[in-house]
Amino acid sequence: MKTFVKLFVILYWILCFSTAYMEEDPYVWKSNIEKTMLIEKYLLWHKEKIINFSMKYEVENDVEIKKSLDRINYLIESLNKIQNNSLDEDKENLVITTILSEIKKVNDDLKLTLQKKKDSFEVNLKIKKDFYSNLWYKLSFKIEEIYNVMYDEKLYNNNYLNENETKTKNALNEINSLSKDLKYFSYRDFDSQNQIKQEFIKTLKDIRKQILILKKII
Numbered sequence: 001m002k003t004f005v006k007l008f009v010i011l012y013w014i015l016c017f018s019t020a021y022m023e024e025d026p027y028v029w030k031s032n033i034e035k036t037m038l039i040e041k042y043l044l045w046h047k048e049k050i051i052n053f054s055m056k057y058e059v060e061n062d063v064e065i066k067k068s069l070d071r072i073n074y075l076i077e078s079l080n081k082i083q084n085n086s087l088d089e090d091k092e093n094l095v096i097t098t099i100l101s102e103i104k105k106v107n108d109d110l111k112l113t114l115q116k117k118k119d120s121f122e123v124n125l126k127i128k129k130d131f132y133s134n135l136w137y138k139l140s141f142k143i144e145e146i147y148n149v150m151y152d153e154k155l156y157n158n159n160y161l162n163e164n165e166t167k168t169k170n171a172l173n174e175i176n177s178l179s180k181d182l183k184y185f186s187y188r189d190f191d192s193q194n195q196i197k198q199e200f201i202k203t204l205k206d207i208r209k210q211i212l213i214l215k216k217i218i
Contacts, residue, residue: 032082032089032092032093032096033082033083035096036079036082036083036096037083039079039096039099039100039103040076040079040080040083042103043072043075043076043079043103044076046072047069047072047073047076050065050068050069050072050110050114051069053114053117053118056191057117057118057121058121058192058193059117059121062113062117064109064113065110065113065114065117068106068109068110068113071102071106072106075099075102075103075106078095078099079095079099081095082095082096124193125190125192125193125196128193128196128197129186129190129196130186132185132196132200133185133186136182136183136185136200136203137182137183137185137186139182140179140180140182140183143175143178143179143182143207144176144179146175146211146214147172147175147176147179150168150172150214151172164217167213167217168213168214168217171210171213171214171217172214174206174210175207175210175211178203178206178207178210181203182203
């Protein structure tokens with residue numbers, strides 16, 4: 001395990017610094033097969049990180065990101081050719097050097113692309129959140145009106161309630177809680193626009209459920 005970590009650090013060092021450092025091959029004491037296995041592990045890890053990013057920021061179908069993934073897949077295929085011993089040593093060395101250079105290019109391109117996608121996602125998320133925050137804040141006052149109209153001090157101070165009184169009290173407590181949730185909606189964190197929408201729908205259903213309970217009792 002320690003050996004793998006050491007090798008991974010060496011590869012990471014190569015990718016982060018200029019290609020000038022690549023000219024002094026730090027893998028000289030390793031076989032080409034071992035080199036390619038290490039590089040492949042990095043690319044598979046890198047590919048997984050890009051896919052997770054795409055899902056988180058809802059850009060799975062983005063053309064630029066797909067192109068980058070295609071380039072990474074091609075590099076992995078090239079590494080597999082070396083591992084299958086289908087190339088002579090000179091060609092292997094050339095392919096490895098080319099792959100390391102290409103990895104740096106892919107990473108440079110991705111750095112800009114992913115940052116733009118992330119920034120755009122966060123801007124759109126804030127716009128959506130602000131829209132629902134204003135809507136929910138206004139709605140919270142409407143819900144408070146229902147609570148205030150139905151509120152009965154005797155109901156809350158009485159420890160011996162019949163079935164309908166118990167249902168009324170519970171429904172009012174829930175409505176009061178939902179009203180507070182709506183009012184402080186802008187302070188909540190969301191991971192996506194869809195999550196905001198789903199939370200909005202869920203809250204409306206919860207409010208409607210409690211109002212129907214009160215309507216039946218009345």
